[in-house]
Amino acid sequence: MANLCKSFVRSFATSAQRANAFNHVTVIGGGLMGSGIAQVAASTGHTVSLVDQDNTILGKSMNGIHKSLERVAKKKFENPAAGEAFVKDTMGRISTATSPITCVSHTDLVIEAIVENLETKKKLFRELEAVAPDNTSSIPITDIAVAAKRKDRFGGLHFFNPVPMMKLLEVIRIPATSDATFDKLLAFGKDMEKVTVSCKDTPGFIVNRLLVPYMLEAVRMVERGDASIQDVDTAMKLGAGYPMGPFELSDYVGLDTMKFILDGWSKNYPDNPLFKPSSLLDKMVAQGKLGRKSGEGFYPYKK
Numbered sequence: 001m002a003n004l005c006k007s008f009v010r011s012f013a014t015s016a017q018r019a020n021a022f023n024h025v026t027v028i029g030g031g032l033m034g035s036g037i038a039q040v041a042a043s044t045g046h047t048v049s050l051v052d053q054d055n056t057i058l059g060k061s062m063n064g065i066h067k068s069l070e071r072v073a074k075k076k077f078e079n080p081a082a083g084e085a086f087v088k089d090t091m092g093r094i095s096t097a098t099s100p101i102t103c104v105s106h107t108d109l110v111i112e113a114i115v116e117n118l119e120t121k122k123k124l125f126r127e128l129e130a131v132a133p134d135n136t137s138s139i140p141i142t143d144i145a146v147a148a149k150r151k152d153r154f155g156g157l158h159f160f161n162p163v164p165m166m167k168l169l170e171v172i173r174i175p176a177t178s179d180a181t182f183d184k185l186l187a188f189g190k191d192m193e194k195v196t197v198s199c200k201d202t203p204g205f206i207v208n209r210l211l212v213p214y215m216l217e218a219v220r221m222v223e224r225g226d227a228s229i230q231d232v233d234t235a236m237k238l239g240a241g242y243p244m245g246p247f248e249l250s251d252y253v254g255l256d257t258m259k260f261i262l263d264g265w266s267k268n269y270p271d272n273p274l275f276k277p278s279s280l281l282d283k284m285v286a287q288g289k290l291g292r293k294s295g296e297g298f299y300p301y302k303k
């Protein structure tokens with residue numbers, strides 16, 4: 001904790017020499033979101049420590065980041081050598097670790113992006129005994145902040161998947177978040193080349209408060225036998241202009257993550273019919289059909 005405070009002070013001292021609000025960022029969780037956040041943080045000039053539970057997972061994360069960077073480079077640079085240099089430089093700014101404890105002693109910002117489970121997130125924050133903006137999709141961050149000691153340095157950053165492509169970042173504060181912390185988080189969003197929006201610390205913030213009921217109603221429509229998965233997706237793409245239909249998007253987000261979100265909401269808000277559990281979703285997760293990440297969800301994917 002003392003070390004983290006020191007490094008935080010150092011970040012204020014050095015930020016005057018650099019354009020970025022933070023220099024070194026630690027991202028905990030190297031899954032879909034953590035990898036994307038680490039990638040964009042590194043490609044915008046931050047040095048990054050990416051933390052996950054073991055080196056096999058981290059190897060996959062680094063592979064995914066490399067592939068994604070190659071796609072970005074192809075678009076960004078006409079000259080292939082410049083693209084290769086961009087990929088190499090960006091990868092060079094990311095290191096990996098299996099414990100966050102070693103990283104937080106020399107970091108300026110800790111971003112948590114582990115599984116959407118309140119108890120797991122709180123446990124991690126207790127271990128860190130520190131401040132870390134959180135990438136929860138659906139949990140009011142005040143509930144997580146209970147486990148953080150320095151609440152003035154705690155805030156919420158909600159990124160969107162795929163992080164390299166999605167321009168939005170929701171920046172959330174709790175009453176205890178200091179103005180200095182909030183301003184730094186907004187500045188970090190700009191450094192990450194995102195457009196920031198803010199709202200009260202309410203379940204799902206802005207996007208997911210609207211998106212979750214929409215996606216679940218699509219699942220219920222299919223459960224009732226009112227329409228097929230394919231027709232719902234086609235309808236929403238061609239009739240409402242969405243880039244993906246709700247089932248394609250569910251597979252993209254991960255059905256396990258959807259279930260985590262829904263389980264949390266239905267437990268905390270049992271009277272809200274919009275947040276009721278879905279037996280189809282429960283069944284698919286129990287069968288290991290998690291979407292793209294497992295090779296099958298509502299649709300099959302090549303592994």
Ligand SMILES: CCCCCCCC(=O)CC(=O)SCCNC(=O)CCNC(=O)[C@H](O)C(C)(C)COP(=O)(O)OP(=O)(O)OC[C@H]1O[C@@H](n2cnc3c(N)ncnc32)[C@H](O)[C@@H]1OP(=O)(O)O
Binds near residue numbers: 136161215
């Ligand atoms: C209970 C309910 C639970 C709700 C859960 C909420 C979870 C949350 O907390 C909040 C969320 O993040 S919700 C998800 C938000 N994201 C979306 O809605 C994505 C919708 N899809 C898209 O925008 C495009 O299909 C997309 C951009 C993904 C891909 O574009 P296309 O469809 O045109 O497909 P591609 O041809 O593959 O891609 C076009 C170009 O995009 C670039 N690209 C795509 N993915 C990339 C990636 N991962 N990294 C780097 N570049 C990437 C790429 O440049 C590609 O061009 P090419 O490489 O030349 O093909």
Ligand SMILES: NC(=O)C1=CN([C@@H]2O[C@H](COP(=O)(O)OP(=O)(O)OC[C@H]3O[C@@H](n4cnc5c(N)ncnc54)[C@H](O)[C@@H]3O)[C@@H](O)[C@H]2O)C=CC1
Binds near residue numbers: 113117137160254
């Ligand atoms: N999937 C999506 O589209 C989005 C997800 N989110 C949120 O971001 C967070 C992460 O989601 P995803 O990346 O999709 O999940 P994921 O399942 O792809 O990745 C989670 C990672 O966390 C790691 N992990 C679990 N416990 C850990 C611990 N104690 N220490 C270190 N690493 C640990 C796992 O090994 C895994 O690699 C969740 O809170 C989710 O709600 C936010 C926006 C979009």
